[in-house]
Amino acid sequence: MLQRIRGAGAIFRARAAGDPSRRRYPVGRLRPGRGGLVQAGLPVLIGLLAGLAVAWLGHPGSSAVRLRLTWAFSPGSDTVTVRVMPAGGTSGRQLLASSYLTVSENGAGPLRRWPAGGEVAVPVPPGRRTSLLVQVTGPQPLRQTLTVTAPPPPRISTSRGTVRPARLYCFADPAGRAVYITIDDGWTPSAQVLALMRRTRLPVTAFLIQRAARQHLSYWRAFVTAGGTIGDHTVSHPDLTTLTLGQATAQWAQARQALGRWLGHAPVLGRPPYGAFDRTVEVAAARAGLRALAGWSATVSGDRVQTWNGRPLHPGEIVILHWAPGLGRQLTTLLATIHAMHLHPAPLTPASFSGIAPQQRSLSGD
Numbered sequence: 001m002l003q004r005i006r007g008a009g010a011i012f013r014a015r016a017a018g019d020p021s022r023r024r025y026p027v028g029r030l031r032p033g034r035g036g037l038v039q040a041g042l043p044v045l046i047g048l049l050a051g052l053a054v055a056w057l058g059h060p061g062s063s064a065v066r067l068r069l070t071w072a073f074s075p076g077s078d079t080v081t082v083r084v085m086p087a088g089g090t091s092g093r094q095l096l097a098s099s100y101l102t103v104s105e106n107g108a109g110p111l112r113r114w115p116a117g118g119e120v121a122v123p124v125p126p127g128r129r130t131s132l133l134v135q136v137t138g139p140q141p142l143r144q145t146l147t148v149t150a151p152p153p154p155r156i157s158t159s160r161g162t163v164r165p166a167r168l169y170c171f172a173d174p175a176g177r178a179v180y181i182t183i184d185d186g187w188t189p190s191a192q193v194l195a196l197m198r199r200t201r202l203p204v205t206a207f208l209i210q211r212a213a214r215q216h217l218s219y220w221r222a223f224v225t226a227g228g229t230i231g232d233h234t235v236s237h238p239d240l241t242t243l244t245l246g247q248a249t250a251q252w253a254q255a256r257q258a259l260g261r262w263l264g265h266a267p268v269l270g271r272p273p274y275g276a277f278d279r280t281v282e283v284a285a286a287r288a289g290l291r292a293l294a295g296w297s298a299t300v301s302g303d304r305v306q307t308w309n310g311r312p313l314h315p316g317e318i319v320i321l322h323w324a325p326g327l328g329r330q331l332t333t334l335l336a337t338i339h340a341m342h343l344h345p346a347p348l349t350p351a352s353f354s355g356i357a358p359q360q361r362s363l364s365g366d
Helices: 042-057 090-097 191-200 210-225 245-263 279-287 327-340
Strands: 002-004 011-014 023-026 067-074 079-086 100-105 112-115 119-123 129-137 142-149 156-158 161-163 178-185 205-208 229-232 292-294 298-301 304-307 318-322
Touching: 067 090, 067 129, 067 142, 079 090, 079 100, 079 129, 079 142, 100 119, 161 279, 178 327, 191 210, 191 327, 205 210, 210 229, 210 245, 229 245, 245 279, 279 292, 298 327, 304 327, 318 327
Parallel strands: 178 205, 178 318, 205 229, 298 318
Antiparallel strands: 002 011, 011 023, 067 079, 079 119, 100 112, 100 129, 129 142, 156 161, 298 304
């Protein structure tokens, strides 16, 4: 049994099994024994300890590699951009690749969960103070609370008094893993889409140009009967940001009134052509009687769904398509993605934006 080892030139003391005597041997020399050899060398011990130290330092959870959070608030879009940064080198990138980021408002349940690499934009409500609990799960957990105060939405004074703008939203309520299907313009109605809606009660919102809708009124009446919702996409599809407040108001109001007369219900949601808007466009929409404007966060390009951040479709996304040839095929592609992600199409209404921060980001489209 090993008793002790002391320094260079130390004495190795041992007692063989059944041998009551204690014998002394210089460290590093061989001890003859009953058919066996014992060699105890200080260099061997040092080498073993050094190997263990290297292995421990290379472990992903060691303090040699650190993660840190960076964030920035954008008052123009009322969003907080969060990013997880690793230390440089391969170990830092490996640690980041096996980590996930979760953000929750005031600690009340997770909003979403993302891989920790890249940037994440989180909407915050305007006009109040919000605490965001940011957590990183993985080999090196990290937890931090961010406090953000977003400015209130502006009110613009006009000759008719103070008007609260109809704000634009690119996301809606994610409850129940909901997503929202919207289709723009109205020049080429689709019998395939109408048949699908009748068969499955699929909720679809059609943002119609007044001039396009007028050419196919029987189709749009059937669309409403099948459960579809009509939204306002202006009279003639101009870039509203190039118009005066009065001109923009007329584009919204005339289309809204005409669609209401033709189809039985005046729209309460609008979508600005090309996704182009500013505060004047929002005020014009409110003056015309619209309660909110819908942007989008995802579109269908060819045979794939493209989201605003290039990641898989998430609950709360608003998807834009167009009444154009090939719509039936694109809708089939979208529904396959929705079902694969265990999402559920939901009707888009003003209530869908309750608790959601307005945003100012849309994909290109019209």
